[in-house]
Amino acid sequence: MSSVLPVGGFEPVGPDCRRAVVPSPWPPRSVAVFLIDGGRPWLVDAGAGSTESVEALRRALTEELGPYSEPAGVILSHNHLDHSGGLEALDPESVIAHEAAVDLFEADIRTPSGLPFTRLRGSSGAIPGVPGWQWILAEGHAPGHLLLWNPESATLLAADQFLLGLKTPLRIADPDEDSFGAYLESLDRVAELEPAVMLSGHTEAIREPAKWLDRERRRLIRQLERTRDAVKSGARTAEEVTHRTYGSVPGEGARQLLLREKLAALRHLAARGEVRRHRTEELESFSA
Numbered sequence: 001m002s003s004v005l006p007v008g009g010f011e012p013v014g015p016d017c018r019r020a021v022v023p024s025p026w027p028p029r030s031v032a033v034f035l036i037d038g039g040r041p042w043l044v045d046a047g048a049g050s051t052e053s054v055e056a057l058r059r060a061l062t063e064e065l066g067p068y069s070e071p072a073g074v075i076l077s078h079n080h081l082d083h084s085g086g087l088e089a090l091d092p093e094s095v096i097a098h099e100a101a102v103d104l105f106e107a108d109i110r111t112p113s114g115l116p117f118t119r120l121r122g123s124s125g126a127i128p129g130v131p132g133w134q135w136i137l138a139e140g141h142a143p144g145h146l147l148l149w150n151p152e153s154a155t156l157l158a159a160d161q162f163l164l165g166l167k168t169p170l171r172i173a174d175p176d177e178d179s180f181g182a183y184l185e186s187l188d189r190v191a192e193l194e195p196a197v198m199l200s201g202h203t204e205a206i207r208e209p210a211k212w213l214d215r216e217r218r219r220l221i222r223q224l225e226r227t228r229d230a231v232k233s234g235a236r237t238a239e240e241v242t243h244r245t246y247g248s249v250p251g252e253g254a255r256q257l258l259l260r261e262k263l264a265a266l267r268h269l270a271a272r273g274e275v276r277r278h279r280t281e282e283l284e285s286f287s288a
């Protein structure tokens with residue numbers, strides 16, 4: 001059974017949090033937005049910029065808040081277009097996001113400039129103007145990716161960082177970024193909080209976070225061990241490591257995700273000095 005969320009209007013998913021799901025042009029084809037209560041309701045993420053997505057979000061907000069009632073503003077989990085593309089159409093009074101996400105958003109020619117951003121700086125803090133909620137920086141999937149945390153109800157909004165039954169795509173765009181390490185760190189950081197529930201940006205909620213986090217951590221450690229072994233036995237590239245570990249992987253989507261994770265794992269091992277990295281213009285390769 002798929003854990004991907006079906007499109008639908010707002011419904012309560014916790015004592016202080018409601019979720020709606022709107023269509024997205026990109027896999028997995030739908031994306032969640034949340035309303036959290038901090039005095040006035042704040043919207044978390046804005047869906048995609050496609051007509052379908054924008055209309056679904058407007059409809060859901062009108063049904064939930066009434067025709068004249070707007071959310072106080074938007075808190076953006078990260079700058080990917082399935083979460084941020086709806087911002088322009090929504091025209092919010094205020095957008096709260098991490099400075100690293102704002103920088104990327106403003107550098108992207110596909111997204112509008114001049115939105116009323118409030119930039120969060122550092123690695124965690126209270127969300128300005130939204131009592132009861134805190135933010136935590138959790139990278140690996142996207143720079144400036146935020147988790148939203150309500151200590152009172154132990155609810156964590158995880159956006160794309162933690163997905164039920166889907167692999168979180170690790171970022172590989174910057175060869176000098178250790179996205180694998182950042183993702184591992186975020187698992188440890190969140191495990192310490194002991195959340196009661198983790199709500200994802202694309203999938204059903206993670207209802208047993210401690211178990212899920214532990215399993216995910218063990219999967220990644222195993223992944224690192226296999227990667228190290230493959231390099232020791234002569235694999236030089238992410239492609240070769242993937243082939244050595246899994247043989248041929250059916251499906252281009254699954255193969256791309258694995259390749260990404262393997263490249264991120266190789267870079268993490270290189271950052272820790274456990275393998276050596278060699279870079280030319282065309283090729284990034286590794287050796288024991």
Ligand SMILES: [Zn+2]
Pocket residue numbers: 078080141142160
């Ligand atoms: Zn994303």
